[in-house]
Amino acid sequence: MKLRVIGCYAATPRYQTHPSAQVLETGGHLLLIDCGEGTQMELRRYRIRLARIDHIFISHLHGDHFFGLPGLIATFQLLGRERPLHIYGPKGIREAISLLLRVGETRTRFALEFRELTSTQPETILANEKLEVSTLPLNHRIYANGFLIQRKPGMRKLRAGVAESLGVDKAYYRKIKQGADGVAADGRTIPNHRLTEPPPPAASYAYCSDTAYKPELAAWIRGVDTLYHESTFLETEARLAAETGHSTALQAARIARDAGVGRLILGHYSTRYRDLEAFRQEALGQFPNVELAEDGKAFEWSAGQD
Amino acid sequence: MKLRVIGCYAATPRYQTHPSAQVLETGGHLLLIDCGEGTQMELRRYRIRLARIDHIFISHLHGDHFFGLPGLIATFQLLGRERPLHIYGPKGIREAISLLLRVGETRTRFALEFRELTSTQPETILANEKLEVSTLPLNHRIYANGFLIQRKPGMRKLRAGVAESLGVDKAYYRKIKQGADGVAADGRTIPNHRLTEPPPPAASYAYCSDTAYKPELAAWIRGVDTLYHESTFLETEARLAAETGHSTALQAARIARDAGVGRLILGHYSTRYRDLEAFRQEALGQFPNVELAEDGKAFEWSAGQD
Numbered sequence: 001m002k003l004r005v006i007g008c009y010a011a012t013p014r015y016q017t018h019p020s021a022q023v024l025e026t027g028g029h030l031l032l033i034d035c036g037e038g039t040q041m042e043l044r045r046y047r048i049r050l051a052r053i054d055h056i057f058i059s060h061l062h063g064d065h066f067f068g069l070p071g072l073i074a075t076f077q078l079l080g081r082e083r084p085l086h087i088y089g090p091k092g093i094r095e096a097i098s099l100l101l102r103v104g105e106t107r108t109r110f111a112l113e114f115r116e117l118t119s120t121q122p123e124t125i126l127a128n129e130k131l132e133v134s135t136l137p138l139n140h141r142i143y144a145n146g147f148l149i150q151r152k153p154g155m156r157k158l159r160a161g162v163a164e165s166l167g168v169d170k171a172y173y174r175k176i177k178q179g180a181d182g183v184a185a186d187g188r189t190i191p192n193h194r195l196t197e198p199p200p201p202a203a204s205y206a207y208c209s210d211t212a213y214k215p216e217l218a219a220w221i222r223g224v225d226t227l228y229h230e231s232t233f234l235e236t237e238a239r240l241a242a243e244t245g246h247s248t249a250l251q252a253a254r255i256a257r258d259a260g261v262g263r264l265i266l267g268h269y270s271t272r273y274r275d276l277e278a279f280r281q282e283a284l285g286q287f288p289n290v291e292l293a294e295d296g297k298a299f300e301w302s303a304g305q306d
Numbered sequence: 307m308k309l310r311v312i313g314c315y316a317a318t319p320r321y322q323t324h325p326s327a328q329v330l331e332t333g334g335h336l337l338l339i340d341c342g343e344g345t346q347m348e349l350r351r352y353r354i355r356l357a358r359i360d361h362i363f364i365s366h367l368h369g370d371h372f373f374g375l376p377g378l379i380a381t382f383q384l385l386g387r388e389r390p391l392h393i394y395g396p397k398g399i400r401e402a403i404s405l406l407l408r409v410g411e412t413r414t415r416f417a418l419e420f421r422e423l424t425s426t427q428p429e430t431i432l433a434n435e436k437l438e439v440s441t442l443p444l445n446h447r448i449y450a451n452g453f454l455i456q457r458k459p460g461m462r463k464l465r466a467g468v469a470e471s472l473g474v475d476k477a478y479y480r481k482i483k484q485g486a487d488g489v490a491a492d493g494r495t496i497p498n499h500r501l502t503e504p505p506p507p508a509a510s511y512a513y514c515s516d517t518a519y520k521p522e523l524a525a526w527i528r529g530v531d532t533l534y535h536e537s538t539f540l541e542t543e544a545r546l547a548a549e550t551g552h553s554t555a556l557q558a559a560r561i562a563r564d565a566g567v568g569r570l571i572l573g574h575y576s577t578r579y580r581d582l583e584a585f586r587q588e589a590l591g592q593f594p595n596v597e598l599a600e601d602g603k604a605f606e607w608s609a610g611q612d
Contacts, residue, residue, distance in 0.1 A: 012384045015350040037377040038344040044321040061409040063380040067373070071343040074369040078318045092409040099405055103367040103398040105448045142411045 001026040001151070001203045002300045003226070006042045008267035008293035010232050010246075011064035017271055018295045019064035022228070023048055024205060027130030027151055032056045033207050039068035040075050046296065050079065055126060057133070058089030059209060060144035066093070070100040077108050084111040088125050088133075090143045091116040117145055122220050136220055138211035140245040146208035148221055151303070156196035163195050201303035206261070209268045212242060213251035218258035225301050227261040228293065230268035231279050237270075249279040253286035263301070267293030307332040307457070307509045308606045309532070312348045314573035314599035316538050316552075317370035323577055324601045325370035328534070329354055330511060333436030333457055338362045339513050345374035346381050352602065356385065361432060363439070364395030365515060366450035367402070376406040383414050390417040394431050394439075396449045397422040423451055428526050442526055444517035446551040452515065454527055457508035457609070462498070469501050507609035512567070515574045518548060519557035524564035531607050533567040534599065536574035537585050543576075555585040559592035569607070573599030 002025040007018025019036025023043070030052040032039075043050060050072075058066045066089065076085060085108075087093065094114040101108070115125055117135060126133040129152060136146035155177040163173065167185025176182050182190040206221040209230035221227060232246035241248050249266055256264035264287055266279050273279075276292050283290040291299070308331040313324025325342025329349070336358040338345075349356060356378075364372045372395065382391065391414075393399065400420040407414070421431055423441060432439040435458060442452035461483040469479065473491025482488050488496040512527040515536035527533060538552035547554050555572055562570035570593055572585050579585075582598050589596040597605070 011380065013346055013350060013381060015347065037374065038347060041319055041321065041344060044319055063377050063406070063410055063412070067377045067380075067406075068343065071369050071373045074317065074373075075319060090409075096405055096409045099402055100369070100373075103396075103402045104369055105367075106369070 001149075001205055001226070001302075002298065003205065003228075003265075004046055004048065005265075005267065005293045005295065005297045005299075006039055006046070007036050007295050008269065009295070010268055010270045011062065012271050014271040016295075018042055019068075020059075020209060020268060021068065022207065023053075024149060026149065026203065026205075029055065029131065031133070031149065033147060034059055034065045034209070035068040035072060036064045037067040037071075040072045042295075043072075050076065051081065051083075053085075054083060055086045055133075056088070057147050057207075058087065058093060059138070059146060059207070060140060060142055061090050061092060061096070062142065062210070065210070070097055073097065073101065073108065073112070074104070074106055076110065077106060081108075081110045084113050086113045086115065086126070088115045089117060090145070091118050118143070122148070136206065136208060136217060138208060138217075139214040140210045140212065144210055146206060146211065146217070148204070148206045148224065150204040151202035153199040153202045156192070156199050158196055159194075166190055166195075168195065203301060203303040208255070210246060212245045213247050213254070215255070215258065217255050221255075221259045221261065223260050223262075225262040225303055226265060226299065227256050227259065227263070228265045228267055229255055231266040231283070232268050232270050234273070234278060234282055249282040250286060253283035253290065256283075256287040256290075263289045263291060265291050265293050265299065307455075307511055307532070307608075308604065309511065309534075309571075310352060310354065311571075311573065311599045311601065311603045311605075312345055312352070313342055313601050314575065315601070316574055316576045317368065318577045320577040322601075324348055325374075326365075326515060326574060327374065328513065329359075330455060332455065332509065332511075335361065335437065337439070337455065339453060340365050340371045340515070341374040341378060342370045343373040343377075346378045348601075349378075356382065357387065357389075359391075360389060361392045361439075362394070363453050363513075364393065364399060365444070365452060365513070366446060366448055367396050367398055368448065368516070371516075372399070376403055379403065379407065379414065379418070380410070380412055382416065383412060387414075387416045390419050392419045392421065392432070394421045395423060396451070397424050424449070428454070442512065442514060442523060444514060444523075445520040446516045446518065450516055452513050452517065452523070454510070454512045454530065456510040459505040459508045462502035462505050464502055465500075472496055474501065509607060509609040514561070516552060518551045519553050519560070521561070521564065523561050527561075527565045527567065529566055529568075531568040531609060532571060532605065533562050533565065533569070534571045534573055535561055537572040537589070538574050538576050540579070540584055540588055555588040556592060559589035559596065562589075562593040562596075569595045569597060571597050571599050571605065 006021035009017035020034040021039040138144040168182040229252035231249035233241040312327035315323035326340040327345040444450040535558035537555035539547040
């Protein structure tokens with residue numbers, strides 16, 4: 001998986017900070033997660049091909065997470081897009097986007113497919129042969145979801161030596177890699193687990209922003225390779241974090257620790273802070289593998305490694 | 307008047323070009339004219355104090371002219387604004403902005419005062435002791451207005467020597483400067499024009515974007531000091547300009563010439579062009595005083611000079 005952080009700062013703008021947006025590349029897909037104002041300009045800055053984005057996930061309807069979406073859709077239209085665009089976000093997003101396009105008399109040639117979210121329990125919202133995306137209901141001032149993105153495991157790995165020595169017909173190898181039992185030359189059924197090894201583990205990513213400290217998250221994202229968890233504040237502002245539905249770096253690290261994730265990326269910093277290293281230091285007290293998101297920073301990982 | 311061009315490119319984004327927005331400073335007011343996506347970041351870049359913006363004029367509801375407005379309003383709220391904010395734009399703007407704020411459960415502490423525009427004839431939409439703003443209905447694909455901003459003329463200038471020699475009571479000087487006749491020491495009424503000279507001319511500015519070539523504009527903006535007129539295309543794309551409701555540089559210059567303006571600023575360039583000098587050259591064939599808007603460029607003028 002390749003992650004490009006487009007913007008990782010909270011709402012109050014400071015020159016040269018960008019609101020939330022990320023692009024995750026996995027299984028041939030480019031997934032856009034949140035789309036703060038100016039995202040389309042930043043996507044161009046990083047030479048990300050807009051035409052490859054088919055799925056956009058919006059965590060919640062505060063402006064710093066979706067005010068870039070209408071402009072991006074208008075740009076898709078100007079660029080002649082024809083492929084459907086899938087947008088996942090809280091109930092209300094369809095009406096808001098539709099009205100903005102309607103007052104500009106913009107009709108898209110491509111289909112805008114909205115999936116409006118209301119559940120307070122995790123649910124699978126996208127599943128295809130390459131990946132699965134589920135919601136992670138968060139605890140913010142308004143209805144918000146994080147997103148868990150998991151590559152689908154590949155096929156099981158054939159133990160070719162074993163299969164050959166038993167005289168299993170090669171015509172059945174594919175079915176066996178998909179999980180079927182085999183038949184030996186002497187007619188005996190050979191259970192699948194003797195003929196195959198488990199598939200290589202599949203990479204995964206969890207995005208949790210914006211949210212107050214929510215311990216249930218740890219169970220939902222258990223063992224994920226990389227977790228992006230908001231840390232709008234430091235512990236010195238823990239009360240403000242609780243009041244505004246945000247987390248501190250320490251709380252983000254507790255989620256990472258309790259979930260046993262591979263790596264924690266911190267982000268969504270309040271623009272009041274100048275020194276981001278303080279966020280890393282605070283988190284390191286709870287969890288050993290902490291990185292700092294920065295606008296434009298890229299991360300890459302495979303399953304089971306960081 | 308001081309004009310800061312925030313963005314002057316048409317919609318299709320190219321890295322490092324910004325959509326339409328301008329700030330005009332005059333008579334102690336900062337007027338924001340159009341507000342494309344990313345305007346709030348650019349206002350910060352140029353260190354323009356957001357709190358001084360009380361009036362925002364939106365020409366039309368295409369995204370590249372107003373998708374920065376919801377984010378700017380949300381930022382005003384985050385910054386603790388209390389003063390009312392006046393927004394002038396086509397009918398529909400109130401509903402669009404209100405819905406965007408509502409889905410984010412954002413309630414502004416300050417009053418949002420919308421003036422929704424529908425007239426196809428010029429009308430005065432703001433008048434105070436310092437300035438007057440009128441609409442300039444344009445000819446675009448959707449309902450659109452330019453804006454004419456005129457400083458109010460000051461008081462007439464007293465001919466102090468004449469007034470003294472006639473023995474006019476100094477207590478009446480202020481009324482005389484406001485246009486009243488005077489009374490000489492011998493009781494004769496002295497007509498105002500003998501006691502005063504006309505006030506110094508007041509600076510003016512016209513913003514015309516987006517619009518196809520519309521000859522009537524010339525009459526409405528006669529003698530204005532500075533005209534910003536869109537030139538999305540060059541004459542080589544004249545047909546495309548007509549089809550899309552835009553102007554060429556040559557057409558913009560014809561308006562400037564027919565209106566006898568002091569200076570023409572070209573802008574709203576299609577991002578297909580790399581060489582802006584071609585726009586200036588095309589316009590210079592019709593009108594002698596042509597400048598090119600560029601993102602971030604500043605202009606300053608007084609009445610009667612450029």
